[in-house]
Amino acid sequence: MLQMTNLSKVFRTHMIETHALRDFSIHVREGEFVAVTGPSGSGKTTFLNIAGLLETFTSGSYRLDGVDVHGLDDNARSRLRNEKIGFIFQGFNLIPDLNLFDNVDVPLRYRGFNGAERRRRIEEALTKVGLASRQKHYPSELSGGQQQRVAIARALAGSPRLLLADEPTGNLDSLMARGVMDLMEEINDQGTTIVMVTHDPELAARAQRNVHIIDGQVTDLDEGPRLALAGVGAAAAAVGA
Amino acid sequence: MEVRPILSALMRNKAGLVLIVAQVAITLAVICNSLFIVVQRAERVGRDSGIDEAGTFTIDSLGFAAGFDLRDTIAADLAVLRALPGVVAATPVNSVPMSNGGWSTGLALTPDDGTDSREGHSSALYFVDEQGLDAFGVRLVEGRNFRPDEIGELRQSDGIQADSIIVTEALARSLFPDGGAVGQQVYGIGSNNRTVTIIGVVEKLQQPWVGSTTVEQSSLIPAVVNDGNYSRYLVRAEPGQRDAVMARVEAALQDANSGRLLRRTRSVEETRAASYRQDRAMMSILSGTMLAMMLITGLGIIGLTSFWVTRRIKQIGTRRALGARRFNIRAWFQTENGLMIALGVAVGAVLTYGFNAWLMQTINAQRLPWHYLPIGALAVFALGQLAVLGPAGRAASVPPALATRTA
Ligand SMILES: Nc1ncnc2c1ncn2[C@@H]1O[C@H](COP(=O)(O)OP(=O)(O)OP(=O)(O)O)[C@@H](O)[C@H]1O
Ligand SMILES: [Mg+2]
Numbered sequence: 001m002l003q004m005t006n007l008s009k010v011f012r013t014h015m016i017e018t019h020a021l022r023d024f025s026i027h028v029r030e031g032e033f034v035a036v037t038g039p040s041g042s043g044k045t046t047f048l049n050i051a052g053l054l055e056t057f058t059s060g061s062y063r064l065d066g067v068d069v070h071g072l073d074d075n076a077r078s079r080l081r082n083e084k085i086g087f088i089f090q091g092f093n094l095i096p097d098l099n100l101f102d103n104v105d106v107p108l109r110y111r112g113f114n115g116a117e118r119r120r121r122i123e124e125a126l127t128k129v130g131l132a133s134r135q136k137h138y139p140s141e142l143s144g145g146q147q148q149r150v151a152i153a154r155a156l157a158g159s160p161r162l163l164l165a166d167e168p169t170g171n172l173d174s175l176m177a178r179g180v181m182d183l184m185e186e187i188n189d190q191g192t193t194i195v196m197v198t199h200d201p202e203l204a205a206r207a208q209r210n211v212h213i214i215d216g217q218v219t220d221l222d223e224g225p226r227l228a229l230a231g232v233g234a235a236a237a238a239v240g241a
Numbered sequence: 242m243e244v245r246p247i248l249s250a251l252m253r254n255k256a257g258l259v260l261i262v263a264q265v266a267i268t269l270a271v272i273c274n275s276l277f278i279v280v281q282r283a284e285r286v287g288r289d290s291g292i293d294e295a296g297t298f299t300i301d302s303l304g305f306a307a308g309f310d311l312r313d314t315i316a317a318d319l320a321v322l323r324a325l326p327g328v329v330a331a332t333p334v335n336s337v338p339m340s341n342g343g344w345s346t347g348l349a350l351t352p353d354d355g356t357d358s359r360e361g362h363s364s365a366l367y368f369v370d371e372q373g374l375d376a377f378g379v380r381l382v383e384g385r386n387f388r389p390d391e392i393g394e395l396r397q398s399d400g401i402q403a404d405s406i407i408v409t410e411a412l413a414r415s416l417f418p419d420g421g422a423v424g425q426q427v428y429g430i431g432s433n434n435r436t437v438t439i440i441g442v443v444e445k446l447q448q449p450w451v452g453s454t455t456v457e458q459s460s461l462i463p464a465v466v467n468d469g470n471y472s473r474y475l476v477r478a479e480p481g482q483r484d485a486v487m488a489r490v491e492a493a494l495q496d497a498n499s500g501r502l503l504r505r506t507r508s509v510e511e512t513r514a515a516s517y518r519q520d521r522a523m524m525s526i527l528s529g530t531m532l533a534m535m536l537i538t539g540l541g542i543i544g545l546t547s548f549w550v551t552r553r554i555k556q557i558g559t560r561r562a563l564g565a566r567r568f569n570i571r572a573w574f575q576t577e578n579g580l581m582i583a584l585g586v587a588v589g590a591v592l593t594y595g596f597n598a599w600l601m602q603t604i605n606a607q608r609l610p611w612h613y614l615p616i617g618a619l620a621v622f623a624l625g626q627l628a629v630l631g632p633a634g635r636a637a638s639v640p641p642a643l644a645t646r647t648a
Contacts, residue, residue, distance in 0.1 A: 082564020093559040097250035107563040
């Protein structure tokens with residue numbers, strides 16, 4: 001589903017070069033639920049951004065669902081993002097001026113679905129997160145946990161293959177965090193691949209697989225760091241189990 | 242296009258929306274009404290008076306010497322004028338088009354019964370002799386010119402004694418819509434309900450008053466004004482010689498009779514310029530106002546949209562992260578602007594006609610023709626789309642990573 005090989009990302013600002021990722025390799029298989037942990041500034045968000053085509057990388061290779069994304073232009077990246085990836089952000093990133101219905105509608109309009117199809121998907125997604133009755137409400141009228149559920153509905157509505165979440169529970173108390181985590185597990189059970197960055201070891205423990213990033217490198221994998229670091233092919237059997 | 246969500250988001254940003262809508266509405270009202278006035282003034286300024294404006298001028302004479310005789314002076318002056326090289330024709334005259342001073346009367350097909358119920362056809366009166374038509378340079382299209390023996394004298398006390406007149410086509414049409422004006426008798430010029438006969442029709446000769454609603458309706462009367470000691474002459478020079486002839490005429494008339502003052506040697510072109518000076522000033526003031534309004538509105542739109550781009554920067558990043566292409570972001574801002582302008586135009590249409598009604602009451606403006614509204618709407622729409630190009634471009638270049646990088 002997601003395969004990065006010897007990838008590096010260098011940020012250049014003024015005189016400083018930051019190597020946010022170096023010699024970074026990871027393989028996330030279809031249907032996996034991966035939790036990414038690591039200290040602040042280690043490169044977790046950078047990894048997620050590159051995975052979600054929000055940022056480009058400096059060297060190495062990245063294949064997303066079989067597509068080599070290197071050299072894709074901005075429009076092609078946008079389309080790929082729209083079709084294959086759902087994003088969940090720490091700050092929810094709902095659009096404050098749009099009600100829940102219209103918020104979930106945002107990626108669907110960019111997708112070019114017709115009105116009936118969009119309505120069907122929006123209602124289905126909001127039902128899934130338990131907020132179908134509040135379509136006309138605005139984000140400011142919801143609790144944080146509910147807002148994150150709307151964001152999840154928005155990420156799901158386009159039926160993405162891959163869900164990327166950057167500290168989705170970072171702004172929530174533990175009860176609401178658990179609710180969101182339950183929801184994500186449910187989504188994963190239905191076949192969507194999930195990569196989630198989290199600081200919460202309890203939540204990380206609930207994922208099938210943990211990836212630890214330190215200083216821009218994958219250092220530890222609970223499914224066996226040796227396999228992942230070595231690359232790819234061999235790991236498939238081990239993880240599937 | 243995603244019109245509905247943009248509209249509902251706009252409704253939640255009422256302050257900015259109201260600001261732009263009000264500004265666009267006022268701009269529309271101002272430019273529609275200003276443009277209308279400018280176009281009207283331009284039409285008026287561009288109008289043809291019907292006479293040879295480039296070749297003609299007037300000169301006034303005021304006798305002061307003891308024993309000054311106006312009748313003799315006019316006869317002698319005309320002889321001098323007509324003998325001068327470069328002079329095509331000369332006539333005594335009371336007024337010329339665009340001079341904004343002159344005589345008028347109402348012509349009618351029935352006698353005046355003293356009840357004021359008669360429908361008069363307004364006409365300016367030009368008193369000339371047999372060279373009048375030539376001196377003005379107007380074209381006779383029907384009938385004949387005055388004969389020298391028809392030229393009478395006019396004293397205020399006696400009223401108009403003439404038996405024949407020449408009228409403009411516009412006046413002839415007003416009096417006799419079915420044609421056949423030549424040979425007809427009309428009331429309103431001759432004193433004591435005497436009729437005069439229309440003996441000829443000229444193509445065009447405007448009244449002296451540029452603001453008149455019947456500016457094309459004039460009559461030529463075969464008479465020389467003989468009152469007091471004042472006379473005025475209209476002289477027409479050969480093409481290209483007017484200025485030389487003007488100087489020559491002043492000198493020759495002064496030589497011919499030193500018992501009078503020569504005043505106001507004025508080309509008709511100068512008369513035109515003086516007469517339309519206000520119109521031209523109005524045109525530039527209003528054009529300036531329109532430009533200033535457009536500029537202010539354009540800057541207002543740039544300002545507000547830039548502010549919105551900054552305030553929505555995270556939203557833009559999020560939309561990009563959710564799959565919006567750069568084009569989608571641009572289109573969003575352009576559409577939003579188009580909607581605001583559309584609302585502004587809707588409000589502005591009402592305001593435009595309100596403003597017009599007020600102008601009609603206060604400065605006697607005319608009803609604004611409907612087609613100024615779409616023209617004005619197009620102008621503010623183009624202005625808005627243009628003004629928003631920069632901020633929309635800036636929005637489109639917001640990187641998608643902003644979605645995860647901002648708090
Ligand atoms: N746009 C940028 N320009 C320059 N440096 C950047 C930029 N974005 C990230 N970095 C740097 O790259 C490194 C990795 O950042 P990243 O945001 O991926 O860390 P993180 O693991 O997500 O941290 P946190 O847990 O605090 O969110 C950091 O040193 C950061 O300062
Ligand atoms: Mg981070």
